[in-house]
Amino acid sequence: MPERARGRRRQGQVTGRGVTGVILAGGLARRMGGGDKGLIALAGRPILAHVIGRLGPQVDSMLLNANGDPERFAEYELPVMADPVADFPGPLAGVLAGMMWARVNDPQAEWVVSVASDTPFFPRDLVRRLREAVAREGADMACAASGGRNHPVFGLWPVRLEADLRRALVEEGIRKVDMWTARYRLAVAAFPDDPVDPFFNANRPEDIREAERLMGEGAA
Numbered sequence: 001m002p003e004r005a006r007g008r009r010r011q012g013q014v015t016g017r018g019v020t021g022v023i024l025a026g027g028l029a030r031r032m033g034g035g036d037k038g039l040i041a042l043a044g045r046p047i048l049a050h051v052i053g054r055l056g057p058q059v060d061s062m063l064l065n066a067n068g069d070p071e072r073f074a075e076y077e078l079p080v081m082a083d084p085v086a087d088f089p090g091p092l093a094g095v096l097a098g099m100m101w102a103r104v105n106d107p108q109a110e111w112v113v114s115v116a117s118d119t120p121f122f123p124r125d126l127v128r129r130l131r132e133a134v135a136r137e138g139a140d141m142a143c144a145a146s147g148g149r150n151h152p153v154f155g156l157w158p159v160r161l162e163a164d165l166r167r168a169l170v171e172e173g174i175r176k177v178d179m180w181t182a183r184y185r186l187a188v189a190a191f192p193d194d195p196v197d198p199f200f201n202a203n204r205p206e207d208i209r210e211a212e213r214l215m216g217e218g219a220a
Contacts, residue, residue, distance in 0.1 A: 021059035022098030038117035065094035139187035
């Protein structure tokens, strides 16, 4: 589980206090021909740079969940932690990586928020809205939604469930996020999808062209 230097703590952030952010970059990017989707250029900067710029002000600390050589992310000066479960088990492994890292490196963090590395427009108030949804509904965790669809990769997860999540992944072989969240009280924070869906993700080359267009029009 490779790891770089400690995540940078940002002071005076009410919305992200007690929250560690984990950027999920562990996918195989098959539709892009392999490689790291987050390192593809968008408006002159890697998509990952846009993601870091949006997530950073919302959290106390931040890390990347990515497999392979962590040196390819060296310029971002963030910790890099690989999936703690073998064979690319999906986003839940990245959430577990975030919980494990937070427990050791940011023990004041009660929550981990996860975001995708290929989604450059996600809301700048994501963490606040997720925390409000948890408080409002007395829930255990929360995920985002837009356009009538849930986006479980964009979720707020209690660090206290680390052992439960590890057991679900390792002993029960659970891979789908909604199969795990079904065991708990899940709140949903809905975001408008007009003029652009904030959870638009760059899965294919044509998505990059669309994202360039949206940025050029100032819609996101």
